Amino acid sequence: MNRKLRCRVFLVIASVVLLSVGVHAQQEAPAKTFRSLPIRSRLSDPDAEHKIESLLKQMTLDEKVGQLVQYSAGTRTGPGTGRSDYEEMIEKGQVGSLFNLADAHAANRYQHIAIEKSRLHIPLLNGLDVIHGYRTEFPVPLGLASTWDPEVVEKAARIAGREAAADGVRWVFSPMVDIARDPRWGRIIEGAGEDPYLGSAIARAYVRGYQGKSLRAPDSVVACPKHYVGYGAAEGGRDYNTTEISEHTLREVYLPPFYAALDEGAGTIMSAFNALNGVPASANPFTLKEVLRREWKFDGLVVSDWTSLGELVPHGIANDGRGAAWRAFTGGVEMDMESNVYHEYLAELVKSGRVSETDIDEAVRRVLRVKFAVGLFEHPYTDEKLANHGPLPKESLDVARAAAERSFVLLKNDSVGSQRVLPLSGDLKTYALVGPLADDAGEMLGSWAGRSEAKDVVTLRRALVERVGTDRVKYAKGGEITKATDEQIAEAVTAARGADVVILALGEDAPEMTAEAASRAHLDLPGRQEALLEEVAATGKPMVLVLFSGRPLTLPWAFQHVPAVLEAWFPGVQGGAALVRTLFGESVPSGKLVVTWPRWIGQIPLYYNAMSTGRPAGNAVLSKPPSEGTEKFVSRYVDETNAPQFPFGYGLSYAEFRYSNPEVNAKTLSAKALSATLRNRQEDSKEVLSVSANVTNSGKVAAEEVVQVYVRLRGTSAVEPVRALKGFQRVALAPGETKRITFPLTAESFSIWDSNNEHNVEPSLVNLWVSPDSARGESVQLEITQ
Ligand code: BGC
Secondary structure: HHHHHHHHHHHHHHHHHHHHHHHHHHHOOOOOOOOOOOOOHHHHHHHHHHHHHHHHHHOOOOHHHOOOOEEEEEOOOOOOOOOOOHHHHOOOOOOOOEEEOOOOHHHHHHHHHHHHHHHOOOOEEEEEOOOOOOOOOOHHHHHHHHOHHHHHHHHHHHHHHHHHOOOOOOOEEEOOOOOOOOOHHHHHHOOOOOOOHHHHHHHHHHHHHHOOOOOOOOOOOOEEEEOOHHHHHHHHHHHOOOOOOHHHHHHHOOHHHHHHHHHOOOOEEEEOOOEOOOEEEOOOHHHHHHHHHOOOOOOOOOEOOOOOOOOOHHHHOOOOOHHHHHHHHOOOOEEEEEOHHHHHHHHHHHHHHOHHHHHHHHHHHHHHHHHHOOOOOOOOOOOOOOOOOOOOOOOHHHHHHHHHHHHHHEEEEEEEEEEEEEOOEEEOEEEEOOOOOOHHHHHHHHOOOOOOHHHHHHOOHHHHHHHOHHHHHHOOOOOOOOOOOOHHHHHHHHHHHHOOOOEEEEEEOHHHHHOOOOOOOOOOOOOOOHHHHHHHOOOOOEEEEEEOOOOOOOHHHHHHHOOOEEOOOOOOOOOOOOHHHHOOOOOOOOOOOOOOOOOOOOOOOOOOOOEEEOOOOOOOOOOOHHHHOOOOOOOOOOOOOOOEEEOOOOOEEEEEEEEEEEEOOOOOEEHHHHHHHOOOOOOOOOOOEEEEEEEEOOOOOEEEEEEEEEEEEEEOOOOEEOOOEEEEEEEEEOOOEEEEEEEOOHHHEEEEOOOOOOEEEEEEEEEEEEEOOOOOOOEEEEEOOO
């Protein structure tokens, strides 16, 4: 049976099972679960449940529906509903949540209406897109993930949550945990890249940071992983586009980061815009009811994405708002963000018998559970004195700088003469700084910039001038991001000619090109920046290209001709300071790519954890171009190599690292024993095998290296990726130092979603690599027996 068919059959069986659950609740069949175990909730509280039941008894149907309704009361982030009568609606108990208010006073004003004027005094839950900072802007999420440092991500999220909570925001629409394999998609910037293991680790870090030790603490915010699910797989990389994902890939690639975020305690989740295998994700009973509620036993709240319920009409699964409300609610969405269809039709659907009031009660319970969990019933207001309108505190700036430094990925660093271009010497007479992104404070904040302010940003130009003095910096903007005149380019060339080294700051326009509704069909430098680059390079001066982008860019000329290239993403308020420290070697680059960097758009989608084919072109990642005379009848292009420009996990350092002596501590494992471990909460994180290798810093400077471990399984019932990340560690090594790096692996590391649609460990041959990226390393082997 093919996967799609299996998926359908599974859906039919699932609905039959669900129906029978309704009739014989006590005979519930054991759930199939992705991780084999339900998530660990942080919402359950018997005292709150008691209060929720007593509130429910007092609520009218209209008041219940009101809890399921949410509107944007601030700057819009999508098409509007035309409503603005929120004050009146709140007074009548018709609104459960507002969002897009980033102002303590406004948040308190609305809250006063809810608490003092509505009949049951139920507080509003105030949400906002806090994506990579609130007042203190950190690197964009793709940059934060490139740190491979969950600790720094957690610290950044903690600061962001604290700052947002001070302004009365208690719910953040973050983290975006969508796996993205297509850099054309503008929102690839908002996530953690293409890998489910890394994506899960980063997702957990955000949730820990936002929700803190106690959700009830006034400086904690409830997290909302989004967009559930498959949004990042938009066909052609076009935002909002449809997606087709087999159940195998859904379970192994797209669902894990959501599971991780919820298992870490995230109290809410946002349903996505896209259709998934023909059913819009915001009305998809399989993902929302079968997986989320029945398998994972999620007891929190599902909010729709912006107007994604109303969009069920253009999707074509509803003919009008009433139909959309019915599909969405019965499909498993509790709160309607901005569509207005629950407000308009839900009560009527109950009265006509198409929706049961018992289901409405369950949805309301979920909303109230979150409100109780964040302590809104006891402390509905924020202390307006807490909001920071002054300078950013040193502690936050330090985290912002550390995060930025770790996020930079050194893509290339060749020698000019006997010396590598980077780090730069501080003793040169003049430094030319060229490019539209060298001094653009606003751009450094990236997209979804919260309440951050350009005045807080240290640009590259400012930091360089502070470092070497105005007289030694020859700055020429060289035009805008999207356009330049011949004169501007000529001026830049003159600046370069008169300097000892050129630093070029080129890239994309963050909010316009690397955000929601900002997909690109061309991944080159916009405007005339390629001409600027090539003309400046023609001066023959040593040169460093600093790239600011929200995705990999296809720049074959630059990668061939420019000796040093540093990817800086959009690095946040401390971007310039972090860059100058990196360029001059006080900080050593240690970021690694979290997305495969293609050579050409024609290779997309290109990701490291691909399935093998029956005709593999060698290692899919390392295959040679056809001109090198390899076999014709294999999976490849006739006019391009399969290999990316840079593989997933790649990133250079000013030091050099040698890997040696890989070893496993067992040669066989038992599939049966491992499968049992997967299903036991006490044992699921138990070490079942360890793999280790020596890593030596053979360079001249102390540096950190992100050591990675990958697995390949052969002989399984379903095809598994040619490599899959199963662990990573950031290791500090002094020059000449060797450390033995050991990775404890769990049963999960060897588990697959098998051909019976079960999560299991199967007999297989295993290759394990401890390596600096996804394309290198020597593998060790073992066998998983029956
Ligand atoms: C985006 C979400 C966001 C929401 C609210 C939507 O357009 O897709 O990511 O959370 O708006 O601003």
